[in-house]
Amino acid sequence: MAQLEQMAAPGSEWWRTAVIYQIYPRSFADASGDGIGDLPGITARLDDLKSLGVDAIWLSPFMTSPQMDAGYDVADYRDVDPLFGTLADFDEMIAEAHARGIRLIVDLVPNHSSDQHVWFQQALKAAPGSPERARYVFRDGRGENGELPPNNWESVFGGGMWERITEADGTPGQWYLHIFDATQPDFDWTNEEVREEFRSILRFWLDRGVDGFRVDVAHGMVKEAGLPDYAPVADADSMGGGEESVPYWGQDGVHDIYRDWHKVLAEYDGDRALCGEAWLPTLEKTALWVRPDEMHQTFNFPYLMTPWDAEELRSVIRESLDAFGAVGAPSTWVLSNHDVIRHASRLALTADSPQGEGLGPNSAGKPDPAIGLSRGRAATTLMLALPGSAYVYQGEELGLPEAMEIPDEFRQDPTWFRTNGERYGRDGCRVPLPWSADAPAFGFNDTGASWLPQPEEWANFARETEEADPDSTLNLYKTLIAERRERSLGTGTLVWEDAGADAVAFRRDDLHVVANLGDAPIALGDGVAFVAQSEPFDGTALPPNASAWFTRA
Structure with a gap:
């Protein structure tokens, strides 16, 4: 397989500054028409990702699976599930992505397999x-x-x-x-046979040209010796991000595994990368996963989970830059993914919703959609100005909200069934994308089939519609990503500025970035020349729930 580049100089590797787009394959684009997205569907839409301006794709699970947990229950780690296509389809997809200058990271699920493995x-x-x-x-x-x-x-x-x-x-x-569903038995990572099997799996996909791996449940593979009893604190995040000393999360032994994997990736040219899904209680602990001989990135979940509050946002940005910088790693920034409420809804919730709880017809604290979209756009405008690497979840570039009104009979998340309907789970952020307002299934395919029902109002978010609207969320993302690349915002440092208690404000060279998280407009002063605005507005007073990039004359 052709590679995009040879090994870069230390400190200039592509993954340090990349904008990485997460594709959830079953919901991205469906070429076969069976209602489930597939690899040929992705290949057919690569030009849309090229026009968006992303540097890489993270492809959520596509390997052979009974699909009891949307592919996170793998039965064969060296093949493509027929639901999504074939290995030949994969090879074509990665070749076409590389031809467009887009790298490919694949999801790897090493904590557990399917019970059909x-x-x-x-x-x-x-x-x-x-x-x-x-x-x-x-x-x-x-x-x-x-x-x-x-x-x-x-x-x-x-x-x-x-x-x-x-x-x-x-x-x-x-x-x-089984940390997760009963159909997902956990591997015993004290077993050398398990470790050698995964070295082989890594090499199988590296030989096919992949540029790296997103490692699912990277903090769960090693359990405390003796498997002692443990009861989580009330209302704790289900993935363990808020607690210390959980016997099945974040055990020290995981670091030996990733040092081993780091050596495997180093055998290959092209700066292959490991990115960990590790929900840990502090940023300092999270940074331990990206020391120079371990993973290259890990998701910044403390940033993702920060509420719409200026003081808390300033704090988590400072802590992130300090913690990751201390080990020579880039911070990552992420607002949405396939496991959390979409941030165009989450940032406007008026009641607590612990990670994994989800939103549904009877949920308390549902967001105002207009406020949610404004905050979502503002949050992204702030995020894409930060140094490091940024992750974008499919559909957020359209401003998609959480799908909250999915009827019970259509729900598919194991959480819904294992809690007897007490928790809605993650279906609401996994609904297939709208591409064309007037097409069957909004252009997800040609047949109108859809594995989860699409809300009628999603016609307003269709990509073709947003392409034609200069003020759309899609065109905002295009502007931000292009300016980020042109100004090399993924590198360097920021200088904090004071725009008031309700603002997050900093400067990147001559570019000023201000986000207004308060209830009153913020005066930006004289000589302002706007580069990007999360919401179009006249004058130089930044409205509430808005962000702007600008220079000064």
Whole structure:
């Protein structure tokens, strides 16, 4: 496979400053017409991503899977699920992306496999204590007859974190650990056979030309020795971002795994990158994942979860730049992804919504859509001026809100089912994209099929409609990304400025950036020449819930 460049000089690698676009394959574009997005659909839309100006794509799971958790339950790590296409389709997609100067990062799910993976099927047929079972976390149960789970851990998706199997002779048997759904058994990463298997998987995709890996649940692969009982604090984030000393999150042993993987990627030209999904309690702990011999990036979830508050935003930006800078890594910035409420809705919520809870018809604190969109655009305008690498989730460039009114009978997130409908889960941020207002399924395909129903009002967000509107969210994103590249905003430092208690304000060379998070306009002064405005406005008073880039005469 052709590569975009040879190894860059240290400190100038592409991933340090890239704008990376997350594609959730089943919801991006559907070439087959079956209602589920696919790889040929992505290939057909690469010119749209080129025009947006992104540097790379992060492709969410597309490997062979029973799809019990939208592909995050992998049955074969070396093939494409027929739902999305073939390996030949993958090869064509990556070649076409590279031809347009767009790199490709693929999602890798190493914490757990599908229960349909050949290894787990072998484990079910093997005896307790066998090499086959040693690849996963099998344990005897507690109680007189092993009828109680090995500990009290609760699954991220609700319910217990242990499932009891029936042995080959029909008797009740051991229990296996699953942080997520029961169809997603956790690997045992103390097992060298597991470690060697994943080295091989990395090389399989690197040999096909991928530019890196986004590592799913990167903080969950190692569990505390002895698997001690643990109960999370009330209202804690389900992925562990707010707590210290969780026995299945952020254990020190994970760092050895990523040092090993770093060496594998270093065997290849082209600055291949590892980016970790690691929900950790502090930015200082998060930065430990991107020390020079470990991962290259990790998601800045503290930034993503920061509310619409100027003081808190200033604080998390300062802490991020300090923490990541201390280990020589770039900070990453992200506002939305496939697991959280879209930020065009989340930033205007009027009630708490813990990560993974989701929004639905009966949720409290639903956002005002106009305020949400304004804040979403303002937040992005601020984010894309920050030094480091930025992630954009598909559809946010259209200003898509969370789809909150999905009828119960259409919901598919395991969280919905495992909590008996008490938590809506993540379906609302995963609804297929609108491309054309007047086409079937809004242009997602030619048939009108859609694996999740698209809200009628999404016709107003269709890409073709926004292309023609100079003030659209899409054209705002294009302007911001182009100016970011032209002004090299991904590198360098920022100088803080004072625009009042309700503002986040800083300067990047001659470019001034101000976000107004308050209720009153902010006077920007004389000699202002605007480069970008999150909301079109006249004069030099920045409205509430708006951001602007400008220079001064």
